[in-house]
Structure formats: C-alpha cells, structure tokens
Amino acid sequence: xxxxxxxxxxxxxxxxxxxxxxxxxxxxxxxxxxxxxxxxxxxxxxxxxxxxxxxxxxxxxxxxxxxxxxxxxxxxxxxxxxxxxxxxxxxxxxxxxxxxxxxxxxxxxxxxxxxxxxxxxxxxxxxxxxxxxxxxxxxxxxxxxxxxxxxxxxxxxxxxxxxxxxxxxxxxxxxxxxxxxxxxxxxxxxxxxxxxxxxxxxxxxxxxxxxxxxxxxxxxxxxxxxxxxxxxxxxxxxxxxxxxxxxxxxxxxxxxxxxxxxxxxxxxxxxxxxxxxxxxxxxxxxxxxxxxxxxxxxxxxxxxxxxxxxxxxxxxxxxxxxxxxxxxxxxxxxxxxxxxxxxxxxxxxxxxxxxxxxxxxxx
Amino acid sequence: xxxxxxxxxxxxxxxxxxxxxxxxxxxxxxxxxxxxxxxxxxxxxxxxxxxxxxxxxxxxxxxxxxxxxxxxxxxxxxxxxxxxxxxxxxxxxxxxxxxxxxxxxxxxxxxxxxxxxxxxxxxxxxxxxxxxxxxxxxxxxxxxxxxxxxxxxxxxxxxxxxxxxxxxxxxxxxxxxxxxxxxxxxxxxxxxxxxxxxxxxxxxxxxxxxxxxxxxxxxxxxxxxxxxxxxxxxxxxxxxxxxxxxxxxxxxxxxxxxxxxxxxxxxxxxxxxxxxxxxxxxxxxxxxxxxxxxxxxxxxxxxxxxxxxxxxxxxxxxxxxxxxxxxxxxxxxxxxxxxxxxxxxxxxxxxxxxxxxxxxxxxxxxxxxxxxxxxxxxxxxxxxxxxxxxxxxxxxxxxxxxxxxxx
Numbered sequence: 099x100x101x102x103x104x105x106x107x108x109x110x111x112x113x114x115x116x117x118x119x120x121x122x123x124x125x126x127x128x129x130x131x132x133x134x135x136x137x138x139x140x141x142x143x144x145x146x147x148x149x150x151x152x153x154x155x156x157x158x159x160x161x162x163x164x165x166x167x168x169x170x171x172x173x174x175x176x177x178x179x180x181x182x183x184x185x186x187x188x189x190x191x192x193x194x195x196x197x198x199x200x201x202x203x204x205x206x207x208x209x210x211x212x213x214x215x216x217x218x219x220x221x222x223x224x225x226x227x228x229x230x231x232x233x234x235x236x237x238x239x240x241x242x243x244x245x246x247x248x249x250x251x252x253x254x255x256x257x258x259x260x261x262x263x264x265x266x267x268x269x270x271x272x273x274x275x276x277x278x279x280x281x282x283x284x285x286x287x288x289x290x291x292x293x294x295x296x297x298x299x300x301x302x303x304x305x306x307x308x309x310x311x312x313x314x315x316x317x318x319x320x321x322x323x324x325x326x327x328x329x330x331x332x333x334x335x336x337x338x339x340x341x342x343x344x345x346x347x348x349x350x351x352x353x354x355x356x357x358x359x360x361x362x363x364x365x366x367x368x369x370x371x372x373x374x375x376x377x378x379x380x381x382x383x384x385x386x387x388x389x390x391x392x393x394x395x396x397x398x399x400x401x402x403x404x405x406x407x408x409x410x411x412x413x414x415x416x417x418x419x420x421x422x423x424x425x426x427x428x429x430x431x432x433x434x435x436x437x438x439x440x441x442x443x444x445x446x447x448x449x450x451x452x453x454x455x456x457x458x459x460x461x
Numbered sequence: 462x463x464x465x466x467x468x469x470x471x472x473x474x475x476x477x478x479x480x481x482x483x484x485x486x487x488x489x490x491x492x493x494x495x496x497x498x499x500x501x502x503x504x505x506x507x508x509x510x511x512x513x514x515x516x517x518x519x520x521x522x523x524x525x526x527x528x529x530x531x532x533x534x535x536x537x538x539x540x541x542x543x544x545x546x547x548x549x550x551x552x553x554x555x556x557x558x559x560x561x562x563x564x565x566x567x568x569x570x571x572x573x574x575x576x577x578x579x580x581x582x583x584x585x586x587x588x589x590x591x592x593x594x595x596x597x598x599x600x601x602x603x604x605x606x607x608x609x610x611x612x613x614x615x616x617x618x619x620x621x622x623x624x625x626x627x628x629x630x631x632x633x634x635x636x637x638x639x640x641x642x643x644x645x646x647x648x649x650x651x652x653x654x655x656x657x658x659x660x661x662x663x664x665x666x667x668x669x670x671x672x673x674x675x676x677x678x679x680x681x682x683x684x685x686x687x688x689x690x691x692x693x694x695x696x697x698x699x700x701x702x703x704x705x706x707x708x709x710x711x712x713x714x715x716x717x718x719x720x721x722x723x724x725x726x727x728x729x730x731x732x733x734x735x736x737x738x739x740x741x742x743x744x745x746x747x748x749x750x751x752x753x754x755x756x757x758x759x760x761x762x763x764x765x766x767x768x769x770x771x772x773x774x775x776x777x778x779x780x781x782x783x784x785x786x787x788x789x790x791x792x793x794x795x796x797x798x799x800x801x802x803x804x805x806x807x808x809x810x811x812x813x814x815x816x817x818x819x820x821x822x823x824x825x826x827x828x829x830x831x832x833x834x835x836x837x838x839x840x841x842x843x844x845x846x847x848x849x850x851x852x853x854x855x856x857x858x859x860x861x862x863x864x865x866x867x868x
Contacts, residue, residue: 199656207578
C-alpha cells in the first residue's frame with residue numbers, strides 16, 4: 099500500500115536507551131552492544147502527566163506509553179488526556195503482556211479462581227496497550243491492535259496510511275511494543291534447537307528483545323499546516339508471503355518490483371535496515387540480490403546487536419532507525435526497512451526525503 | 462474509489478452447531494445453547510455453563526497436524542469452509558485472486574498457551590511441547606487457514622477485544638470498497654478456554670443464572686465460543702462471476718471511549734458516535750434502520766450504556782426500533798461475536814425476520830428500548846445495524862442492507 103504521509107515524530111524505549119531520534123540513530127551503531135536485551139527501569143512520570151493511573155499496567159504497555167509520549171512530543175503535539183483530536187492509534191505486537199498472562203495462569207491454576215487478580219486479566223488482553231495509550235493521550239478515533247510476526251509493523255503502517263487516505267483521521271500514532279517473558283524464551287529456545295538440528299535456513303535468530311517504538315504519521319498537508327519540523331515521507335509499505343517460493347526469491351521479486359515504481363529505482367537507496375527475526379538471512383540475501391551492483395554501496399543496518407529481536411515491535415524499531423537516519427543524513431536518498439517472520443511473511447517499507455522536508459540542521 | 466461491497470458467502474460455528482442455517486433455525490426459535498462446560502473443570506467457579514461447541518469436526522485437518530492445532534484454528538476453518546463454499550469461489554480461483562484475509566480475535570489460541578504452562582508446571586520447565594506456544598499466538602490461526610486454502614499473503618489480525626470481529630469486517634469492507642482488494646475473507650473467532658473463563662470470573666462479569674440482556678433482572682454475561690466468516694467482493698465483480706449476493710455491507714464506524722480499560726463510558730458517547738459514523742458512511746438515515754443486533758452482553762454497565770447510545774442515535778424512534786441480543790442464546794463469543802452477529806443480522810435481512818432476545822421476560826425500563834422477545838416477521842426490513850464494543854473502549858458498528866437493493 100502506498101500512501102501520501104510523512105513521519106513527524108519518533109519515540110523509542112529500548113534496551114539501548116530511551117529517547118527520540120538520537121536513540122533511534124544509536125540503535126544503528128554496530129560498535130555499541132548492550133549486555134542484556136532488557137529495557138532498564140524508568141519512571142513513567144517522566145513521560146506522561148497522569149502516570150499514576152497506569153501504575154499497574156504490563157511492562158509492554160509502560161514501554162508503549164513512554165514511546166508514544168516521546169514521539170508525540172517530538173512531533174510537537176500536545177500531551178494529555180484531552181490533547182489529540184482526529185487521531186488514530188495502531189499498535190502491533192506478537193505476544194502482548196506475556197508476563198501478566200503467565201502470572202494469571204499461575205494464580206488460577208495454583209490458587210484457584212478466587213486467587214486470580216482481575217487486573218492481571220484485563221491488562222493482559224492483547225489490546226490493553228492500545229487501550230491505555232488511548233486513555234493516556236485522549237484518542238477517541240480508531241484505536242487498533244494488530245497481532246502478527248516481526249512483519250506486523252508494516253501492517254500497522256499500512257493501516258495508518260489507509261486511515262489517512264480515507265480521511266478518517268489527520269494523524270496516526272503507530273507503535274510496536276513487546277516484553278520479554280521466560281515462558282516464550284523457553285519455548286523459542288526449544289524450537290530453535292529443533293530447527294538448527296534440521297538444518298533449515300534462517301534457524302539461528304537473535305535472542306528475544308523488548309521495548310517499544312512509536313512514530314507519528316500525518317498527511318503532508320496536516321503536517322505542513324501546523325508547521326511540523328520533521329517530515330520524512332513514507333514512500334510505500336508492503337507485506338507479502340508466497341508459499342510456493344523460497345523467502346529469498348519472494349524478497350528479490352518484491353524489492354525489484356517496488357523499487358522500479360520509484361524515481362531513481364535502487365539508485366538513491368542510502369541504507370537498508372535488516373530483518374531481526376527468523377528467515378533474516380534468506381530475506382537479506384534476496385534484497386541485496388534485487389539491488390544488484392548497487393548493493394555494495396548501500397549501508398546495511400543491523401539493530402539486533404543493540405536490541406535483539408523484539409518481535410512485534412521489531413519493524414517499528416527498524417522504521418524509527420530508518421526515518422531517523424534519513425532525517426539526519428544527506429539531503430537526498432531513500433531508506434528501506436526489510437522484515438521477515440517464521441511463517442514466511444516478509445515486509446518492505448520505504449522512506450524518503452522530499453523537498454520541504456526538514457533535516458537535522460533545520461531544527 | 463467507493464465501490465458497493467456485497468457479501469457472497471457466510472459461515473458460522475457456534476454452540477448451536479456448525480452452519481448458518483442450523484444456527485438461524487435454532488436462534489429464531491429462541492433455543493439456548495448455553496450448557497454445562499465440558500472442556501475444563503468448572504467446579505471451582507460460580508458459573509458452570511457456557512456456549513461450548515460440541516462435536517467440533519477436528520479430524521479433517523489431519524494432514525496438517527490437525528490433532529495438535531488449537532481449537533481456535535478448527536473453529537475458524539469450519540466457518541471458512543462454509544463461507545468459501547457458499548461464495549462459489551473454487552480454491553484455485555481463490556488462490557489466483559489472492560484475497561485480503563482479515564480476522565479478529567481476542568486471545569487467539571490461548572488454550573494452547575494455557576496447556577504449555579500447565580505442562581511446564583507438571584513436567585518441569587522446557588518439558589512441554591514448544592509448538593503449543595506458537596499455536597497460542599493470535600496470528601497463528603490466520604496462517605493455518607492460509608495454509609489450508611494454499612493462499613498467498615499475510616493475514617491481518619485485529620485484536621480489539623470484543624469488537625475485533627466487527628473491526629475485521631470493517632477493515633475488509635474498506636479494502637474492497639477502495640479497490641485495494643478484489644475479494645476478502647474476513648471474520649472473527651474465539652475458543653472457550655479456562656484462561657478466559659477465569660478472567661471474566663475474576664471480573665465478576667459472569668452470571669451464575671441465565672444470560673438476560675436488557676432484562677430488568679440481568680446479572681451478567683455468559684461466555685461462548687465459535688467463529689463467523691464472510692466473503693466480501695465488489696458488487697460488480699460478484700455479478701460478473703454470477704455469484705449469489707446475500708447482502709451488502711454499506712457502512713462501518715469505529716471510535717474509542719478513552720475512558721477505562723474494562724468499563725464503558727456510561728453515557729455511551731463513543732458507541733453512539735460509532736453508530737452514527739456507520740450510518741453516515743452507508744448514506745442511511747436512522748429512520749431507515751429496521752433492526753439493531755445489539756452488543757447486549759447482559760452486564761448492567763453495557764446494556765445501560767448501549768441503550769443510551771441507541772436512543773441518542775435513533776432520536777424519537779429510539780424506543781421503537783426492534784433490538785435484540787443473540788448472546789442470550791449462544792453466549793459472548795468475544796472476538797467472534799462481531800462476526801457471528803453480523804452474519805445473523807444479514808440473515809435477518811434476507812429472511813425478513815428478526816431474531817429474538819431470549820430470557821428477557823421483563824425488559825428493563827431504564828434501557829428504554831423495544832426488545833424483541835420472540836422472533837418477529839419484518840417484511841419491510843431493508844437496513845440493519847450490528848454493534849460491537851470491547852475492553853479498551855473499542856466501539857464498532859456495521860450497517861448492512863438487504864440483497865434485494867443491490868442492482
């Protein structure tokens with residue numbers, strides 16, 4: 099799906115730091131690794147005024163509340179429960195509040211139903227993060243949660259573009275949030291061991307990570323009208339899966355096809371943010387093959403040394419890194435964001451620079 | 462582009478059984494399918510009944526590790542097969558058409574997650590089947606359906622609590638109407654499992670008695686399980702391939718309360734706004750609405766809020782529009798509710814008959830609605846509304862028109 103939209107705000111809550119564009123840029127630095135892919139504790143009060151209301155939410159929701167706050171501030175929009183009209187929220191996730199779910203399992207299985215906390219249940223439903231973001235920021239438009247693999251961020255972005263294109267809202271806050279959970283990590287370790295034994299390509303994914311990334315997406319007119327400083331255009335966003343072909347071949351076809359629709363094709367691609375999840379190796383090979391001779395000159399950004407694989411938040415982090423790089427880099431070029439998942443889903447988003455879009459030095 | 466969007470196939474599985482005609486016959490007769498739960502032990506709970514699907518055909522998926530797949534995948538497959546079958550799409554043609562696949566669910570295959578955890582407790586960490594964790598993920602069921610039908614693409618999975626099914630239909634409706642998709646498979650599902658039962662028990666939302674939406678003596682909701690799937694296409698495409706059109710999706714509205722995670726805004730402003738947006742998109746005047754399939758959970762909070770919203774949108778007709786909640790007979794299907802109830806609404810339009818709101822001998826005067834307590838003929842019924850609301854303040858409304866209007 100291609101939509102006329104620009105990114106006007108970036109927020110990241112990651113194991114490598116909490117902040118806006120600067121943190122997103124730091125995620126692309128391969129020389130700086132973190133010892134553990136866990137978000138350090140932080141006071142939510144630093145990010146939202148009504149933090150007390152959210153003191154019992156799950157970690158993934160806390161991460162998202164802070165990331166959205168950072169993105170909204172970065173976009174120069176008002177913060178608070180009455181702040182955002184004609185706005186939508188779309189959040190992507192894979193596991194949701196897995197620690198609350200696990201704790202709720204434990205309570206009712208071991209202590210009986212009377213011993214199970216209702217708060218653990220209501221805060222572990224998959225849309226708890228999006229619902230809390232809506233409450234915290236006073237969003238009364240569409241508020242959605244999409245569940246999927248590491249590629250779900252592309253579906254989130256596509257949904258936002260669709261809401262903007264239909265004129266339902268003027269802006270959309272898109273986010274991805276994930277938290278680490280022992281139950282999931284055990285299961286994936288078991289599955290990865292089995293995959294490695296079978297010698298399947300893509301069977302060596304990075305360790306699970308956590309955090310939240312958020313972007314504010316607006317129609318170019320709305321962004322210009324209110325004088326938004328950051329304006330990185332979204333050029334396209336696609337999600338695909340072809341069960342008849344290997345992932346590598348599908349990616350080659352998709353990258354080639356999509357870049358051909360753009361002026362300059364692969365000629366001015368400045369960077370590609372590489373997948374974090376399963377099938378990352380074949381997907382990367384497929385993308386580089388599609389770019390042919392140009393591939394050598396394109397910067398390859400791997401965020402996994404700094405963040406691991408944050409599943410449902412992965413592609414949103416990748417998009418934050420790409421848009422931050424474009425906003426801070428040379429005055430022209432395009433950034434590609436490639437994601438892949440275990441079921442063979444792949445996604446490709448492309449961000450650009452455009453006349454009128456402000457750069458780091460303009461701020 | 463704003464193309465008329467029609468429905469060419471529908472499939473249901475609920476506690477009433479598999480198949481939309483089976484469901485329609487039983488629901489119109491007011492038969493309740495809320496029975497003692499057999500899937501897990503309810504002896505420690507205040508409530509022992511739910512709308513559990515009995516005799517779910519689990520074996521058909523044998524070639525695809527059928528016996529291991531979560532119950533959610535089986536429910537979704539049964540509904541998909543009926544919907545695709547009715548639509549007249551052959552499997553090969555569907556593969557070439559590369560449909561948009563959009564589903565809604567509240568917790569996906571949570572029963573498998575629960576089993577993984579239970580086995581870990583019993584056998585020790587790392588000793589339970591890891592594929593259970595994968596099957597519990599809410600997007601897995603969508604992928605299983607794609608694999609079953611050999612379809613390309615990636616399923617879009619909405620999880621907006623109890624509005625999920627309606628949101629999935631609304632998303633598919635927009636995709637088809639705008640020309641993004643030439644055909645869409647959409648709907649919602651949720652299986653019954655102890656996690657959900659314990660959750661609503663802990664919130665004290667389950668009734669130990671009959672589920673009585675809009676009744677003066679209502680005391681809570683009953684859970685159910687099932688799936689509903691619809692095939693949407695542009696009217697022109699459906700006519701070209703000679704498909705039988707069963708109804709039209711003509712409007713979709715979505716809003717958020719931004720009020721509380723589990724309680725709805727008591728004034729129902731968000732719910733009313735969703736209904737109004739759906740009517741606006743359908744170019745329908747509230748006066749045209751001849752039936753509202755209410756969210757109607759049977760909880761004191763929901764029914765009062767929804768009544769206020771209906772009265773506010775319908776104006777002077779607020780107390781006269783026929784309203785019923787079919788949850789009184791099949792329970793609350795959570796992510797499946799919006800889809801199954803959308804199908805029952807379309808069937809009401811095609812049969813020109815309004816399904817009843819069972820167990821409502823004394824409609825609550827505080828609700829101020831005309832609750833249909835026994836099935837009624839509605840020979841002039843052309844436009845109907847289906848409401849879905851959920852945790853997180855999610856509100857969704859869909860407007861349907863009878864097939865006869867379509868050219």
